[in-house]
Amino acid sequence: MTAELTDEDLLRMDRLPMADDRGEGYAILRAAGPVVRSDAGYLVTTRELAEHVFKHPGTFSSQQAFDTLGSPVPLVPIAFDPPDHTRYRRLLQPFFTPRAAASLEQAVRDQVTALVDAVAGRGSCDVVAELARPVPAAVFLTLFGMPARDLDRLLTWREVIIQMADLSGTAEAPPEVTRSAGELFAYVSAHVAECRAGRAGGLLRDLFDDDSADEPLTDQEAVGLCFLFVLAGIDSVTNALSLMFAKLATRPELRRRLAGDPAAIPAAIEEMLRIDPANAVVPRVATRDVVLDGVHIPAGSPVGVAVGAANRDPGELADPDAFDPGREYNNLTWGSGPHRCLGVHLARTELRVVLEEWHRRIPEYELAPGARPQVVWPTGVIGIDSVPLVFPAG
Numbered sequence: 001m002t003a004e005l006t007d008e009d010l011l012r013m014d015r016l017p018m019a020d021d022r023g024e025g026y027a028i029l030r031a032a033g034p035v036v037r038s039d040a041g042y043l044v045t046t047r048e049l050a051e052h053v054f055k056h057p058g059t060f061s062s063q064q065a066f067d068t069l070g071s072p073v074p075l076v077p078i079a080f081d082p083p084d085h086t087r088y089r090r091l092l093q094p095f096f097t098p099r100a101a102a103s104l105e106q107a108v109r110d111q112v113t114a115l116v117d118a119v120a121g122r123g124s125c126d127v128v129a130e131l132a133r134p135v136p137a138a139v140f141l142t143l144f145g146m147p148a149r150d151l152d153r154l155l156t157w158r159e160v161i162i163q164m165a166d167l168s169g170t171a172e173a174p175p176e177v178t179r180s181a182g183e184l185f186a187y188v189s190a191h192v193a194e195c196r197a198g199r200a201g202g203l204l205r206d207l208f209d210d211d212s213a214d215e216p217l218t219d220q221e222a223v224g225l226c227f228l229f230v231l232a233g234i235d236s237v238t239n240a241l242s243l244m245f246a247k248l249a250t251r252p253e254l255r256r257r258l259a260g261d262p263a264a265i266p267a268a269i270e271e272m273l274r275i276d277p278a279n280a281v282v283p284r285v286a287t288r289d290v291v292l293d294g295v296h297i298p299a300g301s302p303v304g305v306a307v308g309a310a311n312r313d314p315g316e317l318a319d320p321d322a323f324d325p326g327r328e329y330n331n332l333t334w335g336s337g338p339h340r341c342l343g344v345h346l347a348r349t350e351l352r353v354v355l356e357e358w359h360r361r362i363p364e365y366e367l368a369p370g371a372r373p374q375v376v377w378p379t380g381v382i383g384i385d386s387v388p389l390v391f392p393a394g
């Protein structure tokens with residue numbers, strides 16, 4: 001038997017109380033059922049259904065799921081389904097192994113240390129503007145062999161891409177967004193041409209030079225890859241760090257533990273990612289009529305995996321709303337199935353190095369007086385624009 005939901009059942013995403021604390025918002029989502037019909041489409045809220053959606057790309061496709069991001073070229077590899085997607089993953093996998101991430105660690109640490117040193121003597125900073133945004137952008141430049149001096153330009157373009165992502169599919173982009181998107185497109189295209197000609201190094205050059213590939217990457221695919229990495233590789237880390245610092249600033253016990261015992265940092269990171277993931281909802285589109293947990297989902301419907309709700313599934317975890325950094329749980333924040341985060345090892349390295357270096361230099365800190373960091377909501381990816389901190393200067 002299938003249950004058709006009526007309009008009265010439509011859950012309004014903007015009414016979820018997500019701004020201050022996601023716990024209540026995710027509880028409302030979970031209470032609404034394993035499959036929720038919302039004004040943003042269908043949402044699955046349990047671990048089991050989340051895994052099911054992630055692992056059935058034939059039914060829950062990524063092909064049109066990212067169209068709202070407004071990229072001028074398809075995003076490689078996230079907006080592809082198998083078998084095209086499988087080809088991209090095969091090409092990219094060797095560059096994202098744990099060993100590849102480890103080889104970048106010293107460069108990440110140097111960048112992080114310079115940024116932490118720059119604020120440590122001052123006694124206050126906005127940790128988002130001064131650390132969470134520049135660190136992953138600098139790592140992106142290193143990975144793609146682009147000059148470090150382009151950091152400011154890249155950060156401006158990142159803002160533009162994020163604005164594009166916030167536009168609904170129907171809204172027309174403002175002229176400055178279109179202009180900046182054009183500049184970014186030209187910059188990335190020029191870099192692709194330089195790599196093709198053997199005049200620049202980095203990830204794309206290595207991909208172009210890889211003779212073992214049956215079907216090497218085309219220029220357009222390389223541009224789509226760069227665009228995705230600005231979104232997936234920079235924005236996710238920035239947002240995750242913003243959420244983490246907002247949490248740590250109000251939890252003196254936890255941050256003292258991390259400062260005193262850096263070995264505790266990786267588990268604390270995973271637990272912070274579980275309980276408050278930046279990617280609150282990961283999108284898919286149903287390719288055919290399908291019934292999930294008794295709910296009929298028509299072909300063409302958006303189906304989102306509510307990662308934040310599924311990460312707190314009481315059928316999977318004892319006391320799922322409690323923050324327990326000692327917990328070992330394979331959270332869904334990195335996704336699952338064929339699209340599981342390609343950059344997971346690099347991302348973990350970035351997050352760990354930031355928390356290590358920050359707490360080594362600045363173990364004591366708190367929110368600046370009057371600061372009340374809130375996430376912007378509703379959106380698929382949540383983050384906090386500004387987290388002002390104060391600490392003893394030194």
Ligand code: HEM
Pocket residue numbers: 062076077078079089228229232233234236237240278279282283332333334335336338339340341342343344346347
């Ligand atoms: C805290 C940081 C990050 C989080 C939480 C995160 C999360 C995710 C998730 C959930 C997906 C799957 C999306 C889907 O199923 O549609 C994904 C895909 C991806 N991520 Fe990450 N990510 C992070 C950082 C990074 C970094 C640093 C990079 C690269 C340097 C990266 C590269 C990618 C790529 C290329 C994909 C697409 C994989 C595919 O489609 O096969 N991510 N990420």
